Amino acid sequence: MDGPPAQALGVDPVDPAIMKRPPRPRNAPILSKRLFARVFFSAAIIVVGTLYMFLQETQDGRLSRRDQTMTFTTFVFLDLASAIQNRGLSCRLVQNKMLFLTCSISFLAQLGLIYLPFLQGVFQTQALSLRDFGTVLAFGLGSVTLHEGRRMWERSIIEEEDKETLTVV
Numbered sequence: 001m002d003g004p005p006a007q008a009l010g011v012d013p014v015d016p017a018i019m020k021r022p023p024r025p026r027n028a029p030i031l032s033k034r035l036f037a038r039v040f041f042s043a044a045i046i047v048v049g050t051l052y053m054f055l056q057e058t059q060d061g062r063l064s065r066r067d068q069t070m071t072f073t074t075f076v077f078l079d080l081a082s083a084i085q086n087r088g089l090s091c092r093l094v095q096n097k098m099l100f101l102t103c104s105i106s107f108l109a110q111l112g113l114i115y116l117p118f119l120q121g122v123f124q125t126q127a128l129s130l131r132d133f134g135t136v137l138a139f140g141l142g143s144v145t146l147h148e149g150r151r152m153w154e155r156s157i158i159e160e161e162d163k164e165t166l167t168v169v
Contacts, residue, residue, distance in 0.1 A: 034154065041150055042082040045143050050075045053139065065126040069114060070136060072125065076110045077140035085147030 053074040057067035080103050113123050114133075120126060128136070 034157070038086065038150070038154070042086060042147070045146060046075065046078045046082060049078045049139050049143065053136075065124055066128070066132070069125040069128060070132060073110060073114060073128065073133075073136045074139050076106070077136055078143050080106055081140045081143035081147065085144060085151065 050071060054067070054071040057070050083099065084103055113119050114125050115127050
C-alpha cells in the first residue's frame with residue numbers, strides 16, 4: 001500500500017530556503033545519521049504498533065479474520081502516517097498534491113478491502129465495527145503525533161546547526 005505514497009514523496013516541493021543554508025562539508029556523508037535515525041524511528045513505530053495490535057487481538061490464542069483485519073489495517077494506517085510524516089520538514093501536507101492523492105487512494109482502497117464483500121473474500125478480511133475502526137485510526141493518529149514531535153525536534157536541530165555554521169563563517 002505504500003508504493004505510490006513513497007513515490008509521491010519524490011515530488012515534494014523544493015524548500016525555497018535551501019539555497020540560504022550553508023553547504024555541507026565535502027566529507028559529509030550523503031546518508032546522514034539523522035536520516036538513519038528517521039528511518040529507524042518510522043520503522044519502529046510501524047513494527048511496534050502492528051505487533052502490539054496483533055498481540056492484543058490474539059490474546060485468546062486464536063487468529064480470527066477480525067484479528068487479521070485489525071492487524072493488517074493497523075499496519076496500513078501506520079505506514080500511511082509514516083509516508084505523510086516523512087515529507088520535507090518545511091512541506092505542509094497539501095503542498096504535495098501527489099502525496100495527498102496517493103495516500104487518499106490507499107486509504108480508500110483499504111476501506112474497500114475491509115467493507116466490500118467480494119474483496120473480503122479475496123483478502124480474508126472482515127468488516128470492522130465503528131469502535132474497531134476508531135481504535136485502528138487512533139493508532140494512525142498517534143503515529144502522526146509522534147512523527148510531528150520528531151519533525152519539530154529535527155527543525156530545531158537544523159536551526160541550531162545553521163546558527164552555529166553562520167557564527168563560524
